[in-house]
Amino acid sequence: MRNDIEKARERRQAILSAIVCGAVLLALAAGLLWLRTFPGLSGWISGLLLILAILDLAQLVSLGRALCERLREIEKGELYDSIDD
Secondary structure: OOOHHHHHHHHHHHHHHHHHHHHHHHHHHHHHHHHOOOOOOOHHHHHHHHHHHHHHHHHHHHHHHHHHHHHHHHHHOHHHHHHHO
């Protein structure tokens, strides 16, 4: 059985990982939106960049859900219970 210090360390690592991934997703979305500002860009390319940016931002929702699930697993100790058997 793991102690509280190990659980806290794993929670911090999961949260930090989610923050880094979220920052990368936001940077990619910002880059796609910035590319839309180039003059002379045709309409369909601009629309495609917008759709890609929206899809990129939508991944933040699943990132948040995955983080919540991971924190729940850490709290319950599900991963280590299956290894001990």
